[in-house]
Amino acid sequence: MDFKLVPIGEVCSPFKSCSDVPRQAEDWLPPVKIKIYEEYLRGLHRLKTGQVLYILSWLHLADRKMLEVHPRGDRSVPLHGVFATRSPHRPNPIGLHVVTLKELKEDGIIVHPLEAIDKTPILDIKPYKLHWPRGDEKRA
């Protein structure tokens, strides 16, 4: 089976290193551009400004060997399995972001808010679907 990803684009962000970028998407973040490579631009057809999207990114600086972490790097919080956290460090470091599409450009899209460093590879874009919690569900 072929488990090889192809980047469809990359983030153009003012944040150049991990220490610059906030851990969570926050409203004060500037909109950022996702440059989509020419061969994938046709895949953007019929996206609309204002739409809410999932962006899947490849967290290329992650440590893929980690299976337990202190959430948010806080050592006073006991170790959690990485699948019980949103840590970038995990076997497949795929970042999942919910953004609003602010503008369609000839060579990509402008989205907000996206907490990702410059040149982060982008893997996929999907329309967001709101999930209404059922009665028996707990949030993390």
Add this chain to the structure above:
Amino acid sequence: MDFKLVPIGEVCSPFKSCSDVPRQAEDWLPPVKIKIYEEYLRGLHRLKTGQVLYILSWLHLADRKMLEVHPRGDRSVPLHGVFATRSPHRPNPIGLHVVTLKELKEDGIIVHPLEAIDKTPILDIKPYKLHWPRGDEKRA
């Protein structure tokens, strides 16, 4: 850059082929087991029954060359770019599912609802975070 995924587990489902499985997660679906491979089980530490989770799967039967599709296979709907749809056919066929964790097992988890065929590779598990739409957002 290393763009190679590692499957962390696989779906054990009564649905054995694409034509068996519904296109959307639906409430009547039976709970299914995700078997997690032994070397990744530690990553489940502190997950809790009732939690809402994202499951990322690898849609191994997808056509990765498609960039436009008729949504839901309905030819009366005009072509859309794949990034404006939830079609499994896309350059990186990563499936995104929102499920409730029903039970923790020694070798995996039982979740509901998951629309995936038997032996679908699993890439990642993340806690779900509810996204409250802002005033200027449209849903797809």
